[in-house]
Amino acid sequence: MRDLAGRLGYLVLAATAVAYLAVYATGLGRLPTAFDYLSILNTTLPLVFVAIGQSLVVLTGGIDLSVGGTVSLCVAVTAVAVTGFEQLPLVLAIGTACGVVNGLIVAAGRIAPILATLATLPIFTGAALWVLPVPGGSIPPQIRAVLTNPDLPTGLIWLGLAVAGWLVLRRTRFGMRVYAIGSDAGAARAVGVPVERVTFGVYALSGLCCALAAVFYVSTTTAGDANAGAPFILTSIAAVVVGGVAFTGGRGSAVGAVAGAAALALVIDVLFFAGIDPLYQALFQGLFLVVAVMLGSLAMLLRRAT
Amino acid sequence: MTSTAPVPTLHTFAVRATGVDRAFGGVRALRDASFSARPGEIHALAGENGAGKSTLIKVLCGLVAPDRGRVEVNGRVATAFQELSLLPDLTVAENLLLADPPRGRLGLVRRGRLAPEARRILERFGVDHIDSRAVCADLPVSHRQVVELVRVLATEPRVVFLDEPTAALPDRQVEWLAGHMRRLRDEGCCVIFTSHRWREIERLADRVTVMRNGTHVATREKLAEAEAVTLMSGRTLGAMYPEIPPPATAGPALSFSDPGGISFDLRPGEILGVGGLAGQGQRELFLTLFGAGRPARVTVDGRPIRIRRPKDAIRAGLGIAYVPEDRKAEGLFLPLSVRDNITLATLGRRSAAGFVRRGAERAEVAGIVSRLGIAGGGAAAGTLSGGNQQKVVMARWLLADARVLLLFDVTRGVDAATKHDLYRLVAELARAGKAILYYSSETEEIAHLCHRVLVLREGRVAAELPGPVRDAERIVAAAIADGEAHA
Amino acid sequence: MRRVLYAFGAAGGVLLLGTILHPGFASWPSLQAMLVVASFTGFVAAGQMLVVLVGGIDLSIPWVLNGAAIMLTTTALGQPGRLPYALLVALAVGAAAGLANGLGVAWLGVPAVVMTLGMNGVLQGLSLGLSKGLTCATCGSYAPEPLRGLFPLGALLVWAGVALLVTVVLTLTTFGRRVYAVGVNPRAAYLAGVGVRGVTVALYTLSGVFAALAGVMLVGYGGQPSLGLGDPYLFESIAAVVVGGVSILGGRGHYAGVVAGALTLVAVTTFLQAQRVPEYGRLMIYGLVILVILLAYGRTRAHD
């Protein structure tokens, strides 16, 4: 049953995918085409990246509310400054720098993660507004052709790389230590885990993930917006939770969070093809989130009862 | 190798602390503490709760920096801390191999190799009945303690610190640990351990260092228990166990009958012991009676009553109280005042329209604090000494007019002088007519304090011994009697 | 208690700085305007503090607030006679949402973040859907006059009443004692006979009511509800609670500190507006101020 909680993300994704196929087929009288799948994939990629970063942080028992600000800032920088591949490292560096700031405040400043990132959120958002006061800018087409090509499944490569990156990270000492800290930071320190360093690294990586998400975001939406990141705060948390990562840390995986992100994206399409009034969209997303997690905790309760 | 001059021993000590000070906030845990231990010896650290044993160990192994003084260590150190430092969400294998996991060519951890490698380590220590793939949180406490010890011992250290390693360990595993401690010593390793059980120190230690109030008091090769207690507490204690008043002859205060196999009557003034090997359903029995486990049916004064939650058990007229072994996790509210801690369970009786009647409260708290001699009454509970904290929990239930006290291992990790006081408090409560159900991980306590002993095995009563039993071996014998035949 | 003083110190410091740079910054009319704006944060933060005291969090505040605001105007239809009924309905909506949150957290074991986040979505969907994106026939109604006439002094009295109520409940009643006990150590509280689940449910319900109250007051202030009315109040409520010295881990904090926290935040914003700092600068400085306050007294204890 512990396993069931860990696999929550895949189960929910599978259920949502079935629902998607069902409503699509009944609505349009045929199955989705490759084009449908590709557009879902491309619009989901930004959330996938934020969710991977968020899940790393949550695995250590923390939370990163500033992802909204970091994504916004990186979106603004991408829209304004990126004219070719040469500038992409700049965006990644800025995102990582935001994460480094969080990491310093949490690890060295000893401030609870939820508070530290609550404070940096408006700082990063402000910086985004400064870079890009009104929505606009764009990303050069040659980058879009590589990142989120609407006709070729390039997105699949990036998704694969992201998952592979996580699988490698999981197999480093750093990866093991992330779980150790989330399980019990005090005990981890006592057995020699450099808690501060790992915590710092986790936030820095979350910042890097936000930068990647921002690049993909601009690539799919064609224009930048200094408030683009705000929705990612709550959706990334939702993805992590639906993905079966325990809020107390130490349990779950980023792949689960990726599945959670995909499920959340699919739900929107399910609602669309089911003919639900878009005004009610949030209602069903909210219910989806609560019910998915309730199933998870119900499984835990059953486990305890047996 | 032709030199005839004696080879000077480079180090006569394995660890040494000289003049160490360490304070936490306002609390001076160590003051001018000195300590030294040699390679190839088992060295016991003894002292009351709060004497500074754990802090000294943390300073010696480098986890806590001293404010002042010098620390020297020769060779690789491994430590089993008092608070388990096992990571609950990780598997046994991950815990054992966290520091040095098996890695492949790219330097990546080979996750498939973790479990087999860990099993080899467990086999080496003869405890491969523990599944190396199990998540630690799912293991019973005694197994977790064993894994923790294996983790420490497997690093082949030159200096080993074991801080109260036996507190959560069943007798059989204590033997297992003792064997490994002796083996390490014979291999020239320096083994330092703490314990509040004098018999263990007597049996295992080559030398004993006694600490009091954060300072070194004495280091001896031979030390009698009475003298040790005097050195530790600064006072001379009489007999350890008090005279137990004869049990009352009145009808039962509480009758419990469980289809699962436990049933008993508990009379006012009676101390009923619950014995048996660790983890044979004692904790479940106590929690059930208190409404924190399965729903239970009990008979009080001839009336059948259902207990579904602690609130039901505490209710006036029934008055069942539970004093847990882990007072910090289950009994106390450390940042709150002693007053808030004591009156929480009885707020309803001291209120009008939902408002606390503060005058009445103040008077009652003052009364119980002076009756039990709780020192430091005005402060936050967290600043009190261990013994006083345990008294605060007791005070809560005495105010609640509890008639039945469920005392679950209340002396776990408690020093000799405080135990001495707690035994007397238990006897006095029995004399005052309280019905007491008593469990302890130290079978000897049950043998000396209880009028009657139920020996549990696998959640059933395996034997009932009239008491006082005095000889703990008889309880142990009953606990394993035909259990061995089954095996 | 020391943290409460720090919080008031922070508020005083900002006001002082404002007066030095802008004579009249702390004049009564200006102060009064700031207090009114702070009161909205004060209402939501009262509820947020109650759930934070037991180690929880309420992310459903934005749409509980917004939903209650829409409920009030569409029920009252601008008629003073319907106001009491409309008030009841609006607050009941808040209570119901809070109750559902509490039941989900306490009885079904759903993490507070998830339960309240989901509830926020549910209420957003319901508010948007039922009011057809605030284009329904009655959606153009104004808040009835008596409510609008509350400002400014009446509204401040309501805030003072809330402050008194919360403080009295937390410090003088048995319920208050139980709240702190649950916040410090829920397991020990349960074993001391405290109905931990009941306390939790009550606190989430209260949080819903306070968020609804903020919604009611905001439509009274602005006349009409708008979509996204509650959005700023999620982070604002958490920030006020934290700046007010309430421990995010539960069990420690007083409403007096939260009042000071709300004042500090509003004074900072007002000051920056007076300085004509552009929005990006306001946001950044706002974040920096919270950060500085956190570094001053929000640090967890050093481990060694």
Ligand SMILES: Nc1ncnc2c1ncn2[C@@H]1O[C@H](COP(=O)(O)OP(=O)(O)OP(=O)(O)O)[C@@H](O)[C@H]1O
């Ligand atoms: N991290 C800490 N913060 C505050 N006080 C501490 C801390 N660690 C220890 N203390 C205090 O220092 C004193 C010594 O504690 P220590 O744990 O070393 O005692 P001990 O001899 O190991 O006691 P016990 O037998 O109960 O384990 C105690 O008063 C304790 O409350």
Ligand SMILES: [Mg+2]
């Ligand atoms: Mg100790």
